[in-house]
Amino acid sequence: GAVVSQHPSRVICKSGTSVKIECRSLDFQATTMFWYRQFPKQSLMLMATSNEGSKATYEQGVEKDKFLINHASLTLSTLTVTSAHPEDSSFYICSASSRDRVRDEKLFFGSGTQLSVL
Amino acid sequence: AQKITQTQPGMFVQEKEAVTLDCTYDTSDPSYGLFWYKQPSSGEMIFLIYQGSYDQQNATEGRYSLNFQKARKSANLVISASQLGDSAMYFCAMREGLWTGGFKTIFGAGTRLFVKA
Numbered sequence: 001g002a003v004v005s006q007h008p009s010r011v012i013c014k015s016g017t018s019v020k021i022e023c024r025s026l027d028f029q030a031t032t033m034f035w036y037r038q039f040p041k042q043s044l045m046l047m048a049t050s051n052e053g054s055k056a057t058y059e060q061g062v063e064k065d066k067f068l069i070n071h072a073s074l075t076l077s078t079l080t081v082t083s084a085h086p087e088d089s090s091f092y093i094c095s096a097s098s099r100d101r102v103r104d105e106k107l108f109f110g111s112g113t114q115l116s117v118l
Numbered sequence: 119a120q121k122i123t124q125t126q127p128g129m130f131v132q133e134k135e136a137v138t139l140d141c142t143y144d145t146s147d148p149s150y151g152l153f154w155y156k157q158p159s160s161g162e163m164i165f166l167i168y169q170g171s172y173d174q175q176n177a178t179e180g181r182y183s184l185n186f187q188k189a190r191k192s193a194n195l196v197i198s199a200s201q202l203g204d205s206a207m208y209f210c211a212m213r214e215g216l217w218t219g220g221f222k223t224i225f226g227a228g229t230r231l232f233v234k235a
Contacts, residue, residue, distance in 0.1 A: 032221050034221075034223070036225075041230075044163075044209065044225045045225075046222065046223075049221070093161070093163065095163070107153075107165075107223055109155075111161065112162065112163075114161070
């Protein structure tokens with residue numbers, strides 16, 4: 001099956017710093033990537049959808065300037081949490097989809113990043 | 119409005135028995151897909167099973183089967199012969215607009231399954 005690699009798996013940072021999370025599709029071209037946020041014992045909340053070479057589409061209530069998403073290539077999307085604060089602490093997980101894999105309707109998920117802001 | 123509803127926050131099942139996890143959904147799109155994912159404590163999302171809105175038969179994948187009742191808009195997951203390793207969080211999810219290239223997938227609140235030895 002398709003593999004999506006997400007790094008880092010865990011990051012601890014000081015309040016006010018920026019953190020970058022990478023999501024790579026290892027064996028397919030991810031035309032669309034999704035970023036989700038998950039609070040403890042809660043569901044995955046879609047933050048944004050990114051298409052290669054274009055601006056990300058953010059869900060309502062998600063701050064575009066706080067969560068910068070870049071999808072510069074067909075295999076890499078990054079999420080940067082700018083000026084992180086304790087309330088940004090959460091589990092962030094990316095997923096990828098490929099229009100080429102027409103029979104693969106499901107999403108391929110990265111392993112997630114646990115962000116802790118002190 | 120909730121598009122995916124999972125009404126069971128937690129479920130207990132005895133090892134080797136079957137269990138049904140409920141999921142109802144709401145959409146006006148004729149082409150959609152329904153998914154179940156498993157999330158163990160490690161956090162990874164594991165795909166279990168998929169049902170397309172126009173699939174004629176209920177999906178099955180090993181011990182997992184999906185009880186798809188389109189008129190009721192329900193897509194319950196049935197796990198047969200439960201194993202201790204099945205203890206995890208289970209999410210029902212939906213992707214709308216399959217015919218129009220929609221890829222956005224939304225998730226229900228999840229059901230935590232506990233398998234007892």
